[in-house]
Amino acid sequence: MxxxxxxxxxxxxxxxxxxxxxxxxxxxxxxxxxxxxxxxxxxxxxxxxxxxxxxxxxxxxxxxxxxxxxxxxxxxxxxxxxxxxxxxxxxxxxxxxxxxxxxxxxxxxxxxxxxxxxxxxxxxxxxxxxxxxxxxxxxxxxxxxxxxxxxxxxxxxxxxxxxxxxxxxxxxxxxxxxxxxxxxxxxxxxxxxxxxxxxxxxxxxxxxxxxxxxxxxxxxxxxxxxxxxxxxxxGSALTPPERGSRVFGDMALDISGLSVPAPSAFGTALRNVHLTVRRGEILGIGGVAGNGQDELLSVLSGEVLTQADAVKLGATPIGRLGPVARRALGVLAAPEERLGHAAAPDMSLTENAMLTGATREGLVKNGFLKWAEATEFAKRVIKEFDVRTPGPENAARSLSGGNLQKFVIGREVLQRPEVLVVNQPTWGVDASAAAAIRQSLLDLAAGGAAVICISQDLDELMEISDSFAALNEGRLSAPRPAAGLSVEEIGLMMGGAHGMEVAHV
Amino acid sequence: MIRLEKRPQPSKAWSLATPLVAVLATMIAGGLLFAALGKDPVEAIRTIFWEPLFGEFSFYYRPQLLVKGAPLVLIAIGLSLGFKAGIWNIGAEGQYIMGALFGAGVGLAFYPFEAWYIFPLMVIAGGFGGWIWAMIPAFLKVRFGTNEILVSLMLVYVAEQFLASMSLGLLKNPEGHGFPGSRNLQQYDSAHNAELIAGTGMHWGVVAALIAVIFAYVLLNRHMTGYHIRLTGEAPRAARFAGVNPTRLILFCLGTSGMLAGLAGMFEVTGPSGQVSIDFNVGYGFTAIIVAFLGRLHPVGILLAGGLMALTYIGGDIAQSNLQLPSAAIQVFQGMLLFFLLAFDLLTNFRISLGKTEVA
Missing domain, CATH: 3.40.50.300 (P-loop containing nucleotide triphosphate hydrolases)
Structure with a gap:
C-alpha cells in the first residue's frame, strides 16, 4: 500500500x-x-x-x-x-x-x-x-x-x-x-x-x-x-449445525415432467422439472436468483396449480390442490419474501399465525376463527424459535428481518410438516439466527420429514443438504449426493458462466 | 424541515382520534368558509351540528336522521367489505336503483291483493335486484379481467335509464292521470315499509342497517371469510399463499355490497320515498362511499359516520333555508370532511418529525 x-x-x-x-x-x-x-x-x-x-x-x-x-x-x-x-x-x-x-x-x-x-x-x-x-x-x-x-x-x-x-x-x-x-x-x-x-x-x-x-x-x-x-x-465462536446420521424413508414428494409457463413477461418458465425427495432427506436447490426459484415454490405451495400427477405426495396426486388442501396433507412452505408473501406486514403475529396455521393447528371451526388458540400458537412459535418481540399482538413489520424469518420458519416447522419447502430461509438473517434456522431444518429432517431448501447461499446448502440440484433458466439439474461435490461441479450445475466470457484483450 | 417517519406499527390512538380531529378541522375550515361568505360562522356550525339534534324542531329532524342515515350505513357496510379487499364497487347507486325496482315491482305485481308474505317477498326481490346488478361487473372481472370500477360505475347510468323507462312505462300508475311514477306504496298496506314506532323514523331499513353492522363486525373479526378479505387488502400475495380464492372473494364482496345496496333501495322506495319515480335516487350510493371511508371501513365507524353524514345533510338543509347558505357551500363543507379525514389518516401510519432532511 x-x-x-x-x-x-x-x-x-x-x-x-x-x-x-x-x-x-x-x-x-x-x-x-x-x-x-x-x-x-x-x-x-x-x-x-x-x-x-x-x-x-x-x-x-x-x-x-x-x-x-x-x-x-x-x-x-x-x-x-x-x-x-x-x-x-x-x-x-x-x-x-x-x-x-x-x-x-x-x-x-x-x-x-x-x-x-x-x-x-x-x-x-x-x-x-x-x-x-x-x-x-x-x-x-x-x-x-x-x-x-x-x-x-x-x-x-x-x-x-x-x-x-x-x-x-x-x-x-x-x-x-x-x-x-x-x-x-x-x-x-x-x-x-x-x-x-x-x-x-x-x-x-x-x-x-x-x-x-x-x-x-x-x-x-x-x-x-x-x-x-x-x-x-x-463476536463468539459459532457452533456449526449438527447433522446426525439420518435414515431415508419412503418417497415423500415426487415431481415429474413439470412444466409451467412464466407467470409474467419477466418471470421464468419451469421446464420439465423432475425431482424426488425422501422422508428424512434434505434436498438443497441452488441457483442464481431469477432462475425459477419463486415459481418452483409457488408450484409446491399450491399457489400455482399444475396437472394433477405432476406433483405427487407419496402416491397421491396433489397438483390440482390449493394451498389449504396441501397444508391439510402436510405439505408446507415458507416463501422467500417475508413481508407481503410469507406474512402480512400490518397484521399482528397472531393474525399471521392464522395465515398458515388455520388448518393444521385447528384454529378454525365451521368457518369461525379461534383467536385464543391462534394467540397460543403464535406464543409457542415465539418461544420455541426465540423470536425477539414484546408479544404476539405486534405487527409483523415491527420485527427485524431475522426475527420475522424465525417466526415464519417456526410457524411451519411447529405444524409438523410431512414435506417442508423453504426458499432463502436465512436471507438477510444474522449468523446466530441463521444457525438456529438451519438447525431446525436439520432437526425436522431427523424427525422424518422431507425438506426442500431453495437457496442462493451455497455454503448453507452444503452445510445442510443430503442431495443437491440446481435451477438454471427454469430447468432443474439431476439431483446428486451433496457430499463430495466440488465448487466447480456445483457451478456447472448452476449453468456455468451463463454464456458470459472473459473478453480477450 | 418537516418530514414524515413511518411508524413501526399503526398507532391505535391516532386511528381512533383521526375522525374526531377531522371533524374539528372541518368545523374550523368550514367556519372560515362561511365567514368568507359573510355568514356568522359560529351560528352556521351550530345550525348544522346542533339544530337537528337539540334545536326547536328536533322532534321533526331526529327521525329524519334515521331515515337518511340507514340507507347510507346499509350501503356503506357492503362497500366496506369490498374496499377492504381492494375490490372497488363504485356503482352502489345503480344497485340501489335496481333493488328498488325489483322490490317495488314484486309489490306492485300483487296489487291490490293483501297478504303478510308480500313484504318479505319484496325484501328478497330487492336484495336480489341489487345482487344481480353487482354480479355483472363481478362476472366480467373474474371472467375477462375487466375493471370493476368502470363497469360498476357505468351500470349506474344504465340503471338510471332503466328507472326512467320503468316509471314512464311498465310501473306507471294506471290511475296517475298520466303523470310519471308508480302507485304510492305507502297507501298499499302489504307493501308499505311503515314506521315501526310512529314518529321515530324507525323503519325496517334501520333494523336491516343495524343487523348489517353486527353481521359485518362478526364476519371481519371472527370469520374466515372476513379474515381473507382483510388479508387480501393488506397483502394480496400473502392471501394467495394463505389459500384465498380470489374469484370467490370478488363474487362474495361485490355480491354482498350489491345486495345490501339493493335492500337499501327497496326499503327507501317502500317507505320514506313511497313510489318509483324518475328522480327517485338521490345519490345515497355515492355518498355511502364517503361514509365507508369516513368510518375507516370499520362497521362501528361506519355506523357513526352514517349518523354524522346524515347530520350534515339535514343540518345543511336547515342552514340553507335559515341562513341562506348556498347549497354549494354545504357540499364543499362535506367534501372538507372527507379531505381532512384522509389527510389526518396519514398520522396513523406516520409520525411527523421536525428535523433536518436526509435520505436514509
Whole structure:
C-alpha cells in the first residue's frame, strides 16, 4: 500500500433506537482492494452510504487524498471519483443496456457514441456486453456488468461494491474477480462489502471488520483463517449445525415432467422439472436468483396449480390442490419474501399465525376463527424459535428481518410438516439466527420429514443438504449426493458462466 | 424541515382520534368558509351540528336522521367489505336503483291483493335486484379481467335509464292521470315499509342497517371469510399463499355490497320515498362511499359516520333555508370532511418529525 486514498475518522451515525455506526475509522489505500466485513445489521450499508453521499454522518470526518471530503449527495461523490455498484440493481427491464446507462448520466452523449464507449470499456475490462440488448433478457451476472460498466464510464478512483457475488455462479465470480484485479492493477481502489470469507481471502488486500456498528478489528485476509475472521465478525465462536446420521424413508414428494409457463413477461418458465425427495432427506436447490426459484415454490405451495400427477405426495396426486388442501396433507412452505408473501406486514403475529396455521393447528371451526388458540400458537412459535418481540399482538413489520424469518420458519416447522419447502430461509438473517434456522431444518429432517431448501447461499446448502440440484433458466439439474461435490461441479450445475466470457484483450 | 417517519406499527390512538380531529378541522375550515361568505360562522356550525339534534324542531329532524342515515350505513357496510379487499364497487347507486325496482315491482305485481308474505317477498326481490346488478361487473372481472370500477360505475347510468323507462312505462300508475311514477306504496298496506314506532323514523331499513353492522363486525373479526378479505387488502400475495380464492372473494364482496345496496333501495322506495319515480335516487350510493371511508371501513365507524353524514345533510338543509347558505357551500363543507379525514389518516401510519432532511 503506497498512499492513502480515502481516510475515515470517527464516523458516527445514529438512527432512532440504534447506533448504526459508532466512530468507525479506517484508511483505504490507492490501488487497494479493501474488504468491509460484517454480519447483516453490522452497519456496512450505512457506512458506504455515508461515503457515497446518501447519508450524512452525525460526527466524524472523511479525507479524500488529504483534503476534507463531505459529499452532500451522490452526484458530488461521483464527481470526486467515487462509484458504487448496489446489491439491488436499478435497471429498467424494458430498455436496452445503452439506454439504461444513459439514464444514469448527467449529460449523456449521443447513443451511438455511448454504445461505442460501452464496447471499449467492456472489452478493456473483460466484461463483454452488447449495448443494444434489452436488459430484461440479461442474466443476473450480465445485469451486474451493466452496473459495473455504468460505474467504470465515470473513471472512478474508488469503486464500492455491495455484496457483488450474491447473484453469481462460481464461474461468474471468477470472471468478476479478474475484472477487479485489472482495475486494481490500474490503481483503482475497491471497497468490497461481503460476508463471504473465502472470497475475501482470495481477493482482498486488507479487511476491516464491523460488528454492531463498531470497527472491531482489521486483518490481512490472506494471512488470516476464515474461522478467525468469522469469530471477529460474530463476536463468539459459532457452533456449526449438527447433522446426525439420518435414515431415508419412503418417497415423500415426487415431481415429474413439470412444466409451467412464466407467470409474467419477466418471470421464468419451469421446464420439465423432475425431482424426488425422501422422508428424512434434505434436498438443497441452488441457483442464481431469477432462475425459477419463486415459481418452483409457488408450484409446491399450491399457489400455482399444475396437472394433477405432476406433483405427487407419496402416491397421491396433489397438483390440482390449493394451498389449504396441501397444508391439510402436510405439505408446507415458507416463501422467500417475508413481508407481503410469507406474512402480512400490518397484521399482528397472531393474525399471521392464522395465515398458515388455520388448518393444521385447528384454529378454525365451521368457518369461525379461534383467536385464543391462534394467540397460543403464535406464543409457542415465539418461544420455541426465540423470536425477539414484546408479544404476539405486534405487527409483523415491527420485527427485524431475522426475527420475522424465525417466526415464519417456526410457524411451519411447529405444524409438523410431512414435506417442508423453504426458499432463502436465512436471507438477510444474522449468523446466530441463521444457525438456529438451519438447525431446525436439520432437526425436522431427523424427525422424518422431507425438506426442500431453495437457496442462493451455497455454503448453507452444503452445510445442510443430503442431495443437491440446481435451477438454471427454469430447468432443474439431476439431483446428486451433496457430499463430495466440488465448487466447480456445483457451478456447472448452476449453468456455468451463463454464456458470459472473459473478453480477450 | 418537516418530514414524515413511518411508524413501526399503526398507532391505535391516532386511528381512533383521526375522525374526531377531522371533524374539528372541518368545523374550523368550514367556519372560515362561511365567514368568507359573510355568514356568522359560529351560528352556521351550530345550525348544522346542533339544530337537528337539540334545536326547536328536533322532534321533526331526529327521525329524519334515521331515515337518511340507514340507507347510507346499509350501503356503506357492503362497500366496506369490498374496499377492504381492494375490490372497488363504485356503482352502489345503480344497485340501489335496481333493488328498488325489483322490490317495488314484486309489490306492485300483487296489487291490490293483501297478504303478510308480500313484504318479505319484496325484501328478497330487492336484495336480489341489487345482487344481480353487482354480479355483472363481478362476472366480467373474474371472467375477462375487466375493471370493476368502470363497469360498476357505468351500470349506474344504465340503471338510471332503466328507472326512467320503468316509471314512464311498465310501473306507471294506471290511475296517475298520466303523470310519471308508480302507485304510492305507502297507501298499499302489504307493501308499505311503515314506521315501526310512529314518529321515530324507525323503519325496517334501520333494523336491516343495524343487523348489517353486527353481521359485518362478526364476519371481519371472527370469520374466515372476513379474515381473507382483510388479508387480501393488506397483502394480496400473502392471501394467495394463505389459500384465498380470489374469484370467490370478488363474487362474495361485490355480491354482498350489491345486495345490501339493493335492500337499501327497496326499503327507501317502500317507505320514506313511497313510489318509483324518475328522480327517485338521490345519490345515497355515492355518498355511502364517503361514509365507508369516513368510518375507516370499520362497521362501528361506519355506523357513526352514517349518523354524522346524515347530520350534515339535514343540518345543511336547515342552514340553507335559515341562513341562506348556498347549497354549494354545504357540499364543499362535506367534501372538507372527507379531505381532512384522509389527510389526518396519514398520522396513523406516520409520525411527523421536525428535523433536518436526509435520505436514509
Amino acid at each position: 503506497t498512499e492513502v486514498l480515502l481516510s475515515l475518522k470517527g464516523l458516527t451515525k445514529a438512527y432512532p433506537g440504534v447506533v448504526a455506526n459508532d466512530s468507525v475509522s479506517f484508511d483505504i489505500g490507492t490501488g487497494e482492494v479493501h474488504a468491509l466485513l460484517g454480519e447483516n445489521g453490522a452497519g456496512k450499508s450505512t457506512l458506504v452510504k455515508m461515503i457515497y453521499g446518501l447519508v450524512k454522518p452525525d460526527s466524524g470526518e472523511m479525507m479524500l487524498r488529504g483534503s476534507p471530503f463531505a459529499p452532500g449527495e451522490p452526484r458530488q461523490a461521483r464527481a470526486d471519483g467515487i462509484a458504487m455498484v448496489f446489491q439491488h440493481f436499478s435497471l429498467f427491464d424494458a430498455l436496452n443496456v445503452a439506454e439504461n446507462i444513459a439514464l444514469g448520466m448527467e449529460n449523456p452523449p449521443k447513443m451511438r457514441d455511448l454504445a461505442s464507449r460501452i464496447r471499449d470499456v467492456s472489452e478493456t475490462y473483460g466484461l463483454p456486453l452488447d449495448p443494444y440488448r434489452t436488459v430484461g433478457d440479461l442474466s443476473a451476472g450480465e445485469r451486474q456488468r451493466v452496473e459495473i460498466i455504468r460505474c467504470l464510464l465515470q473513471d472512478p478512483k474508488l469503486l464500492i461494491m455491495d455484496e457483488p457475488t450474491s447473484v453469481l455462479t462460481p464461474q461468474e465470480v471468477e470472471i468478476l474477480f479478474q475484472t477487479l484485479e485489472k482495475l486494481r492493477a490500474e490503481g483503482t481502489s475497491i471497497l468490497y462489502i461481503s460476508h463471504k470469507l473465502e472470497e475475501i481471502r482470495t481477493l482482498c488486500d486488507h479487511a476491516t471488520i464491523l460488528r454492531l456498528g463498531k470497527n472491531v478489528g482489521e486483518c490481512i485476509p490472506s494471512e488470516t483463517s476464515a474461522s478467525e475472521m468469522a469469530e471477529l465478525m460474530v
